[in-house]
Amino acid sequence: MAKRMPGNRPDLDREAAISEGGLAEPGALDEIGERAALTCPSYHGALWRLRDDQPLRYRCHTGHAFSSLSLEDANAQNADDAIWGAIRAVHERIILARERLAWARRAGRHADAEREQLTNVENEKLVELLRPAARIPSE
Numbered sequence: 001m002a003k004r005m006p007g008n009r010p011d012l013d014r015e016a017a018i019s020e021g022g023l024a025e026p027g028a029l030d031e032i033g034e035r036a037a038l039t040c041p042s043y044h045g046a047l048w049r050l051r052d053d054q055p056l057r058y059r060c061h062t063g064h065a066f067s068s069l070s071l072e073d074a075n076a077q078n079a080d081d082a083i084w085g086a087i088r089a090v091h092e093r094i095i096l097a098r099e100r101l102a103w104a105r106r107a108g109r110h111a112d113a114e115r116e117q118l119t120n121v122e123n124e125k126l127v128e129l130l131r132p133a134a135r136i137p138s139e
């Protein structure tokens with residue numbers, strides 16, 4: 001591996017100064033990187049891809065720093081959390097629709113009961129679509 005010569009990589013010195021300070025002005029990050037079409041997985045603000053890209057890495061202005069690997073891990077975790085969140089939300093709809101169905105039958109409201117049954121069929125299909133993405137075995 002090539003030895004780093006002092007003064008060879010001025011962006012690294014600027015980046016080190018930003019690391020010590022934590023927060024960085026967007027203008028300071030513009031000097032050492034380019035705004036990426038990505039958001040910080042922790043805070044969801046803008047991310048900068050650093051110009052000195054050996055290795056490829058990213059920073060946000062609140063002080064989070066990522067290698068491409070740690071950014072990928074964080075994004076994968078966020079995607080998994082979103083899929084689980086979607087499954088939980090659809091399960092809530094199924095539970096509520098079952099309660100509304102039972103109520104509609106007790107109250108003799110046949111049209112409402114039919115609608116709740118249809119809602120449940122749709123939501124159960126949706127859970128079946130989401131299951132493989134969340135790596136949950138089918139029931």
Ligand SMILES: [Zn+2]
Pocket residue numbers: 040041042043044045060061062063064
């Ligand atoms: Zn951040």
